[in-house]
Amino acid sequence: MSSTPFDNRGNKDASIVNPHGQGTAIPVEAGGHARPAPGGPFLSGEAMTGGYGKNGPDILHNCSISVDRGEIAVIVGPNGAGKSTGMKALFGMLNLREGHVKLDGEDITELTPQARVVKGMGFVPQTQNIFTSMTVEENLEMGAFIRTDDITDTMEQVYELFPILGDKRNQPAGELSGGQRQQVAVGRALMTQPKVLMLDEPTAGVSPIVMDELFDRIIEVARTGLPVLMVEQNARQALEIADKGYVLVQGANAHTGTGQELLADPDVRASFLGG
Ligand SMILES: Nc1ncnc2c1ncn2[C@@H]1O[C@H](COP(=O)(O)OP(=O)(O)O)[C@@H](O)[C@H]1O
Numbered sequence: 284m285s286s287t288p289f290d291n292r293g294n295k296d297a298s299i300v301n302p303h304g305q306g307t308a309i310p311v312e313a314g315g316h317a318r319p320a321p322g323g324p325f326l327s328g329e330a331m332t333g334g335y336g337k338n339g340p341d342i343l344h345n346c347s348i349s350v351d352r353g354e355i356a357v358i359v360g361p362n363g364a365g366k367s368t369g370m371k372a373l374f375g376m377l378n379l380r381e382g383h384v385k386l387d388g389e390d391i392t393e394l395t396p397q398a399r400v401v402k403g404m405g406f407v408p409q410t411q412n413i414f415t416s417m418t419v420e421e422n423l424e425m426g427a428f429i430r431t432d433d434i435t436d437t438m439e440q441v442y443e444l445f446p447i448l449g450d451k452r453n454q455p456a457g458e459l460s461g462g463q464r465q466q467v468a469v470g471r472a473l474m475t476q477p478k479v480l481m482l483d484e485p486t487a488g489v490s491p492i493v494m495d496e497l498f499d500r501i502i503e504v505a506r507t508g509l510p511v512l513m514v515e516q517n518a519r520q521a522l523e524i525a526d527k528g529y530v531l532v533q534g535a536n537a538h539t540g541t542g543q544e545l546l547a548d549p550d551v552r553a554s555f556l557g558g
């Protein structure tokens with residue numbers, strides 16, 4: 284087991300690392316991305332168990348998800364698998380019955396979502412992630428709500444990343460196309476200058492061309508050193524750009540590996556990638 288890329292992580296459940304008792308011979312050095320960064324994962328949910336409300340059934344079962352510095356980590360899995368619930372758990376929108384959330388080594392399990400934003404977490408939820416009646420620029424200003432310093436430079440950086448938003452800065456965000464709205468949502472999250480970016484289905488409902496463009500921008504963001512954790516329905520394309528991937532099934536880790544390992548895994552291919 285000592286040669287697996289994940290053995291320094293908090294969760295020691297070997298089924299997550301290697302659910303089928305194979306594959307430990309895969310060289311960690313290939314690409315090198317899956318090796319834990321010095322100091323361990325930047326953001327991690329460790330053995331998370333919990334559901335909605337006080338007495339709701341558990342949706343997550345001993346679920347572990349993490350993203351390292353400089354990494355793109357991707358969560359895929361069938362509808363209802365608990366991908367969004369996992370993201371909400373990391374962001375503090377769920378009361379975990381068991382497990383922990385850590386950010387840069389600090390246990391933040393008990394922090395509110397707002398306190399997590401202050402700590403450096405940027406989250407783009409799957410739905411209702413922009414204010415449709417406000418202009419693009421007002422959305423970005425709202426995104427910066429925790430800041431008291433000058434946000435002009437950050438806003439210009441967002442417009443550089445997404446030039447169309449600069450062109451449409453005075454239009455109500457609700458008038459934009461689906462792909463442009465997602466850019467507003469990502470831009471809004473970037474306005475806090477987060478240390479980690481979490482995106483829940485950033486390409487939902489957009490055309491393949493727009494999806495490719497969004498992925499390119501996300502890669503660009505990640506290359507600046509910002510760790511990105513994202514949920515994606517377009518599993519194959521997302522795993523192509525993933526340093527690390529998680530397949531969730533029924534709220535539990537089913538497969539974990541580098542993006543390339545998962546793309547090559549016969550079980551993952553047959554069950555989740557259409558062969
Ligand atoms: N707000 C909620 N209250 C109660 N149950 C919920 C809520 N949101 C999602 N669920 C349930 O949690 C499970 C996982 O949903 P979700 O995390 O949205 O899956 P995914 O994002 O993988 O499609 C589903 O059974 C869903 O019905």
Ligand SMILES: [Mg+2]
Pocket residue numbers: 366367368409
């Ligand atoms: Mg979801």
